[in-house]
Amino acid sequence: METVWLNGRFLPAAEAAVPVLDRGFIFGDGVYEVIPVFGNHILRLAEHLLRLRQSLAAIYMESPHTDAEWRGIIEGLLERNPGGRDRSIYLHVTRGVAPREHVSRAPLTPTVFAMCNPIPERVHDTGLSVVTHADIRWQRCDIKAISLLPGILLREHAQRVDGSVETILLRDGYLTEGAASNVFVVRKGEVRTPPKCNFILPGVTRDLVIELLRGANIPCLEAEVREPELFAADEIWLTSSTMGIAPVTRLDGKPVGAGRPGPVWRAADCVYQEFKQRLGAMPVAQPAPARASG
Numbered sequence: 001m002e003t004v005w006l007n008g009r010f011l012p013a014a015e016a017a018v019p020v021l022d023r024g025f026i027f028g029d030g031v032y033e034v035i036p037v038f039g040n041h042i043l044r045l046a047e048h049l050l051r052l053r054q055s056l057a058a059i060y061m062e063s064p065h066t067d068a069e070w071r072g073i074i075e076g077l078l079e080r081n082p083g084g085r086d087r088s089i090y091l092h093v094t095r096g097v098a099p100r101e102h103v104s105r106a107p108l109t110p111t112v113f114a115m116c117n118p119i120p121e122r123v124h125d126t127g128l129s130v131v132t133h134a135d136i137r138w139q140r141c142d143i144k145a146i147s148l149l150p151g152i153l154l155r156e157h158a159q160r161v162d163g164s165v166e167t168i169l170l171r172d173g174y175l176t177e178g179a180a181s182n183v184f185v186v187r188k189g190e191v192r193t194p195p196k197c198n199f200i201l202p203g204v205t206r207d208l209v210i211e212l213l214r215g216a217n218i219p220c221l222e223a224e225v226r227e228p229e230l231f232a233a234d235e236i237w238l239t240s241s242t243m244g245i246a247p248v249t250r251l252d253g254k255p256v257g258a259g260r261p262g263p264v265w266r267a268a269d270c271v272y273q274e275f276k277q278r279l280g281a282m283p284v285a286q287p288a289p290a291r292a293s294g
Contacts, residue, residue, distance in 0.1 A: 003116075004016050004077070004115040007111060023098060028146050030095060031143060032090065032145075034241045035089040036205075036242060037074075037087045039281070041280060043241070047204045047207070049067050049070055051202060055144045061110065073091075074089050074114070078116060081116040084119075086118070086119040086121075087119055088118075091112075093113075095108055095110060119242050124247055124269070126260070126261075127246075128164075128238065128246055128250075129162065129165065129253075130238070131158045131168070131251070135169035136150055137150040141198065141200060142200065142202060155180065162253060164250075166181060167179045168251070173226060173227050174194070177200050178238055180240060181203075182200070182206040182239045183225075185230060185237075186236070188234070190220075191268075193225075194223075195222040195223065195224070205239045205244070208275075215271075218264065218271075230251075231251065234256075235262035244269070245268055245272050247262065247269075
């Protein structure tokens, strides 16, 4: 049975429960983080925990754990949920339990939940089909908030249109990101991705891909992408912690470029897979202790 972490304890997932007045349940008042693990090596933990702290600070909360304590929780989950080479860790922090009022009137004890899931193997030989839509989300998409209804609706829209797997978002004539991914476009061998702002989640995998591309001498710019440039792209990619780098081969029902994964994506994915192999081959450090019962 899957083991999770809840408020200081490792316990079976079936036994984990939170009060109905938890503000995460009532209001979606909380943030989360997803961290990939390759071969028992946590990918860029410091960067993920920094993003978690930034999301918490943006909603007027402090991190309930130090980085060392978070590492202990994560390594405890990996130890208790063996199996599978690639996994992801989900961290979830809400403001806590309180009467249903918009502004909490007293200091609250945060609810902290974490779980471990396998990352499904993804085969990108044929590429992905996506659709476009106006970016209907709020103006603080840089906060990794647990209130994900707009993203859910956008993903559902993609599925209902033609069975697509993702929706690429446009705001005022410019590309922002996917409903649950960052977006890269390729034109004449040059890779571009929109710069970070409040309309874009600062993706850790996005930043890693930019770093790897530049290290491999593949031209990559953080620059605005206009809507016509998106539709004229030779290649389009999606990136996320669980997806890696995924090629898009159909956009709004029409082929992207030649309608198959492009040569620049193949070069980028090769560099990314080599990075994962190097990471997975590294010796695993001794786990940090997690203060927990159960």
